[in-house]
Amino acid sequence: MQGSQGPLPCLASCSLTAMSSTMLESEASFTDRALAVGMEAAFVNSLVGAGINSFGRLAYICAVNPQSGDDAPLIEAVEKLLKRALAAREIPDLRRLWFEAHTFAISDLKSRVERSTLDPPRELPLAERISRLEAQKRRLPSLVFTERVEPSHGLVDKLQSMIDSGTITYLPPHKCPSRAQEICNDKPMQQVTLDSEGALKISKRHADLECETRGELKLREAFTRRALAYDQVGLMSFIAQEKWHTYLFDAVTREPPPNHRYVSIGQALNADRELWQLIAQESRGDIKIIKGTDPPLDAFIKRFQHSPQVNVCLAPLPAFSPYKGERPDGGKGPGKKGDRAGKGKGSQGKEGKGTPLKRKGETLQQDPRRAEILKLLREIPPNCVSRLPKTRQFICALFQHGKCPHQSKERCERGLHCCWHKDCFKKGVPFCECSHS
Structure with missing residues (x-):
């Protein structure tokens, strides 16, 4: 220019x-x-x-x-x-x-x-892409490569730009599309940007594709594509990442202790984000790729995947009880003094001291977690609503954060189980896990 x-x-x-x-x-x-x-x-x-x-x-x-x-x-x-x-x-x-x-x-x-921050990521030449992909297929003979498994060219280019800048940024699973999605995507538009001298230049607008991660299978596929992309550019080996992904899904499917819930997908994603934040912070300026040596990030993922900051996200949470004062061991005897589960006056009929709240027909005023629900409703995220706009049905606030005791059901006494983003409302997908697409 x-x-x-x-x-x-x-x-x-x-x-x-x-x-x-x-x-x-x-x-x-x-x-x-x-x-x-x-x-x-x-x-x-x-x-x-x-x-x-x-x-x-x-x-x-x-x-x-x-x-x-x-x-x-x-x-x-x-x-x-x-x-x-x-x-x-x-x-x-x-x-x-x-x-x-x-x-x-x-x-x-x-x-x-x-070069400025507005410029799209550098594109790898086609011959280099094919060479890396063929080398990866020879290195991983047990993996069947299809257009759904192969990461998109744009995803590989993003990681190549991280090598150029010397810093790592977190790539969530829904930002890891497949080559099949990229093929079906429309051609990128042109955009006019300013260079370092303030002059105008035309470049391709980077298509920020997203993939579906609803359900364990699609989420696992997204993790696999991300691992393959990191392996292609030489930042981290596929085996090191697969060990981490297996560790995550083992935590999700592991039988929880008594009176505790299963680890949710949201907790697993939080652990993954926490791990990559540690890797990005500690590896800053130290991601040089040298031929004949292990990928530079392998040592960091082995070092941090068992860190307390990461594993605390995968701890099973206590199971929620609809009765105040219910004993931790699940017994029906009296709890602490003043709890509604204790037997005393008023326990024979209407609700009073010592009478457990009825689960059926429970209202917000009677909900044992009323304070937490009201707090969540007061701190509702931007562009989110507590009711469906057409039917005016309530949406469960606890479900959005993975805290509802009936998380796997379509609805509970607090409302529907769907994402409360005003442009989404996906059924069965909490706000903390939804990509809003």
Whole structure:
């Protein structure tokens, strides 16, 4: 971009800038392009074997640039590495590849200077995507890859941008769409943004796809796609993440202690969020990927997945009793003095001291958790309602936070069991777990 008075750049140039960094270092893209320009496979293999395996290495192989008009230093440097003289038919293809490598290098430097937070994530070249996917399939032969299992290109690009920035951000499961969803999605729109100098430029608007995570199966699939995406970019191995996901679902399905509830999906998601917050904080600036070593985040997930801050989210909560003063052991005897469960005057008929509240037909004024319900209704989140707009039926406030004793049912005496977001109302999905889509 030359200035605010100059013409707007075309989308092709923006796309070149967006992928130049990954193109510059990609060995698969270098080999694919060398064969595409007509370079013989034997010559390409000899270049790769001599260490010239990326555009970045070729661009800086000598101290001159293609515009100088003198390619003698280039030929001399390549011949020195190959330890043989170049054939006349090999020089034109080498010159062409050298010019393209230099262009990618300049584009990469420019994008690093002019890049802003509004720019979309850098896109991996297609040859690099295919190379990583094939390597992953060989590394995980027991996993069947389909378009529903494979993570979307946009998800992989997000993680690649985290490597460029050196910081990790939390990706919730509903932000991990599949390749099938990406294929069916409409083409992205164009957007006009400002660069670092205040000039206008046109770029593709990043499509922020979301996937369905309602139900344990779909949630597990979303976790698998996220694990595959992290494994593809080399930040964290698939095995290390699958151990964590198995640990989460074991906690959800484990039989709780007496008078305690099963661990909810909402608690598991809270534990997952807490774990990634710890990983992101401690790994900041320390996510360099080095060939031949373990992924950088493997050590962090092993270190924090059993942290007290994480495991407290997976602790079974006490079961709720509709009777005040009910004994923790489930007995029907009298409780503490003054509790309604104690037998005394008024226990033979109408409600009075020592008379348990009736579960059937219970109202808000009679609800033992009235104070908590009123607090939840006073602190109702934005864009949420306590009643359905058409039928004016009440919505259970405790259900929204996973605290209703009848969480698995369609409704209870406090109201319907559905998300209370005004644009959602999904049945059987609490607000704390719903993606509102």
